[in-house]
Amino acid sequence: MSEKSLSEAEYDAVTDAAAHWCMRLHAGDCTANERQAFAQWHDADPLHAFEYAAMLEIWDVADHLPRTETAPALVAPFKPRSRLRTYAVAAATCLAALPLAAFTGWEAGWLPSSYERFEAADGLRRFTLGDGSQVELNLGTELVYSHYKDQRRVTLKKGEAFFNVRHDSAHPFIVHAGNGQVRVTGTQFNVWKYEDQVRVMLLEGSVQIASDQVHGSVPLTPGMQASYQRGDATPSVRAINPNDTALAWRQGKLILDNLALADALPLINRYLSKPVMLADAGTGAIRIGGIYNINEVNNLIPSLPKVLPVYLTQNQDGNPVLNSIPRKAPKG
Template identity: 70%
Template sequence: MSQQHLTEAEYDAITDAAAQWCMRLHAADCTAAERQAFEQWRDAHPLHAFEYEAMQEIWEVADHLPRPPTATVLPLPARRSWRAYGMAAAISALALPLAAYSGWSLGWLPSSYEHFQADGSMRQVTLADGSQVELNLGTELTYSNYKDQRRVTLKKGEAFFKVSHDSSHPFVVKAASGEVRVTGTQFNVWMYEDQVRVILLEGSVLVNSDNSHPDGGFRLDPGMQARYRRGDYQPQISQTYANDSSLAWRQGKLVLDNLALGEALPLINRYLSKPVMLADSATGNIRVGGIYDVTAVKSLVTTLPKVLPVYLTRNQDGNPVINSLPGTAPKS
């Protein structure tokens, strides 16, 4: 996260607003107009989104804390740091007697929180723990350092991780409905909508496709990969083949190795603001290949009719739709 030159009063004001928005948005009578006002506030400054994310995490974990027979509602302080203030917001909202505890020591609150995003170009960042991360185009993630784990949330896109080894402080990447847990290794995580693919290059990782079963998961060794979609009870495990080109994005390339369009579109669409659709399943069986620049994927779509027996239309939402020419589509 880039450094923000704010006064303590300005920072506290943002934290105050984030806590109030978090409580308001979780209220049953929150209106559509209020939600629209929140989105305008959130988008007005990067720190607004950072602080709201932190408050949202506090809200979620606080809901799982034990409740005593009687609970005392404590007033919010006028000015405090975001960690202390966030704890107070959770206390006020959920009536939990947490004032006597340290959020960090109990593993409820992170000691640091960072947000990273790669839009127009790929990006390399160093997390607070020293781990290195390469972000593909259109990637967004956050990093939080808790007492019992280092946590990355991959919100969208793809990232390659070189994790700083710490066996007592696991590194966890949350993606869609699952997570990848490591202590120190090199691996790649790709996510598009609810699809996730994990490729391990070095070390060992534990892949769990369903966070509602935290004790589950399958261990990968170097040269293995795991795929899952939201709702999968367990990931699909397989070996990566010798000429696998999934990591070509690190050199700025998208490699389509004779893939069916149905398989290729998730790889293409993650670079587009308007995803490409298929007219039908038979069109999805048409195969495509080639090596493309990740910054020019939009032009790839427009050239498809020149290299494949297809033509393009648009649906009512403005999405490009690939249609096969009559009599040319393989059977489903």
């Protein structure tokens, strides 16, 4: 953030500008010239970048609000806690751009009373959410927690999280991940998200898995897991293998138990800045095993040609590509 001393009016002006750019960049008619002007404004001062990042989080909250064809009727200003302190006016500005039936803040259950952002940038992290629930974050995970009048809401932006949810039947705990959501009242479960793939593992209690595309939900009981991705009408549900190692990340480990590369790469790539690609289906069928430290997964890729019949190339985007070594035809 900028070290300059700003008056309240100057600070509000930056916040208002961030709200304006947030709306314009999400608008379908945003022009190339506007995007260029935004880039110049964004890079002109660290405070601009900070305020815009905060505004994007407000937008994420707004994205899950109810929508109708009726424009909003703004009423008395909502008084947020410190997490939202400087963004109250801008939040109302952003929300005014959405087709809401009405805007009555906390009482209508459309705005949260608290809003928190958590991330694990360089290691495993454990946090206590505002409702007293516990969450463990895998490396590279980002999530947002919001407390509403009638529910508790988490948006898992990327990564993996293990939840121990405090029971509160009057305020369901809802996790949005990819194109679906997990609804619980109190339980222990794990949610893994990579790109548009999501997997939910239930250890204790019960949850309902619902798709954003269709009505209805799929229940899970302890010892079950569900997976879904973009385009799925309903999640795929199966029992958790007793020898499943998916939760080894809580001890800082990535365990690949004789997996095909096609199945292993999503588990590997979520720890990498440049995801590894497969040259073809034949390469994806090659199997891999081993136990790796999640902080050292970067070292795994260069070592693969030493243990598997593959070699590495690079595509036009700079991603490493795994290629299988052709088998030599037998002589004679």
